[in-house]
Amino acid sequence: MNLIIPLPLLADADPYQVGEKAFELGVIFRHGIRVPRSLCITKDAYEMYVRSTGLMERISLELGRKDFRDMRWEELWDASLRIRGMFLNTAMPSALVKNIRDPIEGLFGNRPVDVRSSALGEDYTSASFAGLHESYLNIKGIYSILDHIRLVWASLWSDAALLHCKELELDVHHGTMAVIVQGHIAGRESGLIFAKDPAYGGQAVIEAFYSLDERFADGMGEQERWVIDRATGTVISHEGAVQGKACAPSVSEDPLGDLRPGLNKVPSLSGEEVREIYRLALKVEAIFGSPKDVEWTFDGTDLYTLQSLPISASSGKAFGDSRDSHLGMGRGFENIKQLKVRIEDELIPEMMKEAASLSHTDLTALSDDELAGEILERTATYQAWERAYGKYFLPFAHGMRLFGRVYNDTLRPHDPYEFMDLLRSADMLCIERNARLEHLAEQVRQSPALANALRDGRETSGFPLFDNELTCFMNTFGDLSCSGALCGREGDVVRGVILKLALKPMAVEQPRTLSMEDLEEYYLSFFPEERKCFARDLLHLARASCRLRDGDSIYLGRFKGHLATALDEGRRRLSGRLPKIRDADIPKVLKGAAFMPSQEPEFTDDIWENRFTLRARQLVGQPAGSGIANGPARVILHEKDLIDFNTGEIIVCDALEASMTFIIPLASGIVERSGALLIHGAVIAREYGLPCVTGVPEAMSLIKSGEQVTVDGYLGIVIIHDQ
Amino acid sequence: MDFNLREVTVAGPRQLTLQMKDLFTSQGLAVVSTQEHGQPYCNLVAFASTDDLKHLIFATNRATRKFANIDEDPRLSMLIDNRSNRVSDFHEAVAVNAVGLAEEILGPEKDALLKVYLAKHPHLEGFVMSPTCALMRVRVDRYFVVSRFQHVLVLDMKE
Numbered sequence: 001m002n003l004i005i006p007l008p009l010l011a012d013a014d015p016y017q018v019g020e021k022a023f024e025l026g027v028i029f030r031h032g033i034r035v036p037r038s039l040c041i042t043k044d045a046y047e048m049y050v051r052s053t054g055l056m057e058r059i060s061l062e063l064g065r066k067d068f069r070d071m072r073w074e075e076l077w078d079a080s081l082r083i084r085g086m087f088l089n090t091a092m093p094s095a096l097v098k099n100i101r102d103p104i105e106g107l108f109g110n111r112p113v114d115v116r117s118s119a120l121g122e123d124y125t126s127a128s129f130a131g132l133h134e135s136y137l138n139i140k141g142i143y144s145i146l147d148h149i150r151l152v153w154a155s156l157w158s159d160a161a162l163l164h165c166k167e168l169e170l171d172v173h174h175g176t177m178a179v180i181v182q183g184h185i186a187g188r189e190s191g192l193i194f195a196k197d198p199a200y201g202g203q204a205v206i207e208a209f210y211s212l213d214e215r216f217a218d219g220m221g222e223q224e225r226w227v228i229d230r231a232t233g234t235v236i237s238h239e240g241a242v243q244g245k246a247c248a249p250s251v252s253e254d255p256l257g258d259l260r261p262g263l264n265k266v267p268s269l270s271g272e273e274v275r276e277i278y279r280l281a282l283k284v285e286a287i288f289g290s291p292k293d294v295e296w297t298f299d300g301t302d303l304y305t306l307q308s309l310p311i312s313a314s315s316g317k318a319f320g321d322s323r324d325s326h327l328g329m330g331r332g333f334e335n336i337k338q339l340k341v342r343i344e345d346e347l348i349p350e351m352m353k354e355a356a357s358l359s360h361t362d363l364t365a366l367s368d369d370e371l372a373g374e375i376l377e378r379t380a381t382y383q384a385w386e387r388a389y390g391k392y393f394l395p396f397a398h399g400m401r402l403f404g405r406v407y408n409d410t411l412r413p414h415d416p417y418e419f420m421d422l423l424r425s426a427d428m429l430c431i432e433r434n435a436r437l438e439h440l441a442e443q444v445r446q447s448p449a450l451a452n453a454l455r456d457g458r459e460t461s462g463f464p465l466f467d468n469e470l471t472c473f474m475n476t477f478g479d480l481s482c483s484g485a486l487c488g489r490e491g492d493v494v495r496g497v498i499l500k501l502a503l504k505p506m507a508v509e510q511p512r513t514l515s516m517e518d519l520e521e522y523y524l525s526f527f528p529e530e531r532k533c534f535a536r537d538l539l540h541l542a543r544a545s546c547r548l549r550d551g552d553s554i555y556l557g558r559f560k561g562h563l564a565t566a567l568d569e570g571r572r573r574l575s576g577r578l579p580k581i582r583d584a585d586i587p588k589v590l591k592g593a594a595f596m597p598s599q600e601p602e603f604t605d606d607i608w609e610n611r612f613t614l615r616a617r618q619l620v621g622q623p624a625g626s627g628i629a630n631g632p633a634r635v636i637l638h639e640k641d642l643i644d645f646n647t648g649e650i651i652v653c654d655a656l657e658a659s660m661t662f663i664i665p666l667a668s669g670i671v672e673r674s675g676a677l678l679i680h681g682a683v684i685a686r687e688y689g690l691p692c693v694t695g696v697p698e699a700m701s702l703i704k705s706g707e708q709v710t711v712d713g714y715l716g717i718v719i720i721h722d723q
Numbered sequence: 724m725d726f727n728l729r730e731v732t733v734a735g736p737r738q739l740t741l742q743m744k745d746l747f748t749s750q751g752l753a754v755v756s757t758q759e760h761g762q763p764y765c766n767l768v769a770f771a772s773t774d775d776l777k778h779l780i781f782a783t784n785r786a787t788r789k790f791a792n793i794d795e796d797p798r799l800s801m802l803i804d805n806r807s808n809r810v811s812d813f814h815e816a817v818a819v820n821a822v823g824l825a826e827e828i829l830g831p832e833k834d835a836l837l838k839v840y841l842a843k844h845p846h847l848e849g850f851v852m853s854p855t856c857a858l859m860r861v862r863v864d865r866y867f868v869v870s871r872f873q874h875v876l877v878l879d880m881k882e
Contacts, residue, residue: 609735614736616877
């Protein structure tokens with residue numbers, strides 16, 4: 001077992017032990033190119049760590065909850081967070097520390113280092129995984145270095161890397177990794193040279209940051225760009241940095257700082273320096289026999305090579321895969337802040353305005369042809385907003401994720417979801433709505449006469465306080481408590497829910513041991529003074545992100561509701577002729593009576609279907625809300641299932657939609673076919689302290705309404721009891 | 724309006740039974756559990772299954788405890804699994820627990836079921852053909868299919 005290999009010996013090492021990146025660094029060094037002092041922690045060290053600590057088995061269990069091919073990205077993110085938590089909370093065994101500590105200290109002393117990933121294995125080459133694994137810069141002190149080696153190891157299981165494995169159908173259970181520890185150079189200018197531009201093969205491209213540090217991996221900061229003609233070696237064009245941002249020499253999540261005034265108007269590299277970088281790229285190309293992308297930095301006038309990468313691995317352009325979008329999962333603080341402004345200042349007001357304009361149309365006054373047009377228009381509007389939702393709103397959820405990651409990396413909590421406690425009650429719209437419902441229910445509890453009136457379906461005008469507040473509620477939330485067929489009689493539905501809430505036994509409130517202020521203070525106490533401001537800003541951003549996870553789907557629900565109302569009007573008109581018709585066929589039939597809807601395919605006879613009855617006994621999902629609950633299942637297939645929902649039942653649904661959340665106060669547990677821990681359902685479940693299991697693929701097909709089920713929110717399993 | 728159900732592919736009886744048949748083909752031995760006055764008792768047996776999965780077949784000496792137990796109480800459970808005793812078992816191993824009633828095969832069906840059994844275990848011909856050996860059949864009522872550590876589906880045999 002060879003745990004550490006110094007730079008001078010890396011060229012002789014097995015690339016499958018040190019990784020392609022470390023091996024190539026060794027080769028470059030042997031050819032006399034200036035490289036910072038470096039050493040490699042081999043894959044043997046990683047394997048010793050995960051084997052001796054039992055992490056390998058725990059990772060295997062975590063990723064074996066369901067078929068890896070069936071895991072959605074939200075589930076991969078959850079799994080990745082839990083795995084990262086395992087690495088954060090599992091110390092290196094002392095035998096390993098003993099072996100690697102002295103060589104690291106001996107080589108670097110107290111000087112800062114960069115800790116870089118060097119992935120290996122046939123399918124795990126740096127070409128494929130460039131940017132998906134992590135590197136940490138400017139790390140000081142042996143304990144911090146050892147800590148960051150673990151973080152680089154953990155990045156083998158990052159959500160982006162897992163998604164990439166899934167896409168390439170790699171065996172996710174057999175990943176391994178080497179690490180390069182390299183002396184940190186606070187370069188005057190740093191950057192990459194793409195020796196051969198994948199788009200224009202005859203050109204090389206130099207990208208440079210005005211920086212004290214290099215931050216290409218995150219694509220942050222504005223770079224300067226030189227395009228060089230490979231045939232002549234002359235500069236074809238130069239574009240300068242314009243935004244005036246530089247990379248700061250820290251490891252913070254917000255490393256962008258303002259440039260000194262005027263600096264961005266001056267090219268950061270002289271003509272000779274540009275040529276020197278280009279000559280370096282040619283030399284590296286000659287060594288390996290093919291062009292490479294080379295990361296470089298200038299320390300004063302000395303040019304250093306930090307690493308060489310397979311061509312365009314760093315740009316991701318040559319792969320034709322979705323690695324770019326996987327990289328996008330690691331959205332930075334600045335990027336999320338910009339999204340917040342766009343969503344809050346532009347998109348939501350636009351959505352509200354457009355939704356309001358739709359509600360003014362009197363559908364009953366339209367001709368069949370006009371109604372068909374209205375349905376198609378509303379479908380297009382809904383689909384357009386659904387696309388915008390995917391493009392802007394969903395990525396904004398990374399605000400919560402970034403916060404969770406920073407929280408966990410800094411505080412190292414035992415529970416990787418502890419950070420959610422700081423995001424509780426972040427002014428969520430559905431919580432506010434349900435609190436108003438509870439307030440109305442309390443009035444019913446106090447007045448048996450009012451309860452009787454509601455039970456008998458009588459008018460409540462004799463109870464003016466209740467009636468006024470109900471009207472006010474309806475004006476504010478009416479269209480939020482339903483999204484379709486119920487809208488016409490939403491008053492009845494809301495009254496029914498209020499009555500059920502009033503009759504529900506009152507839960508005893510568990511006092512919180514720590515107030516929100518205490519939690520905030522505790523969180524901030526882990527950050528040094530100079531980072532407290534960033535920590536506060538990040539918490540603020542995460543709360544906005546959490547709030548929007550609730551509100552955005554409610555806003556989107558309005559469009560869905562308007563579409564549903566139009567479809568219901570169409571269905572009503574056609575009910576005499578076509579009692580059963582698919583949504584998509586309604587406008588077609590309304591437009592031309594001759595159109596005959598296609599028939600649903602008949603169930604095909606199957607010998608095995610006839611021989612066996614399949615049912616579930618225990619289904620595995622993801623634990624998304626701790627606790628255990630027992631009760632009859634209520635499978636939510638239609639809106640009617642919401643009306644029929646009884647106190648104490650378990651919600652079983654495809655995904656908890658905003659239009660369903662008014663039944664949450666009545667429920668004792670939640671099971672979702674999709675969902676994930678930071679998705680709407682789990683966020684609300686946590687808010688109400690309900691056991692919740694998400695990501696159960698068979699939930700809607702194998703659980704039937706009325707079946708007695710147990711939701712184990714600790715283990716993420718659902719048990720269906722014999723009837 | 725119905726709540727959107729996205730594309731969902733969940734294994735039905737067909738897929739599950741195909742997986743079970745693969746498992747039964749790949750495994751030669753199973754654990755049989757009988758009971759004696761309420762005390763569970765387990766044995767390893769060489770097993771085979773009929774193509775329709777209605778029956779599981781194994782052979783035993785008539786002088787064995789399990790034969791006596793079955794004679795006393797034919798209720799039986801048989802576990803067939805593909806564990807490798809490695810960590811990967813937690814996400815890769817599949818275990819099928821069959822429950823039903825066991826009986827010795829004596830009638831005209833014996834030739835056909837013996838053929839099925841010996842096709843899988845030809846080396847046991849001498850053992851099975853011994854006059855002291857009984858060819859046993861389990862009429863399966865129910866299969867419990869366990870995968871990924873905790874995922875449990877139930878297949879009930881229809882009459």
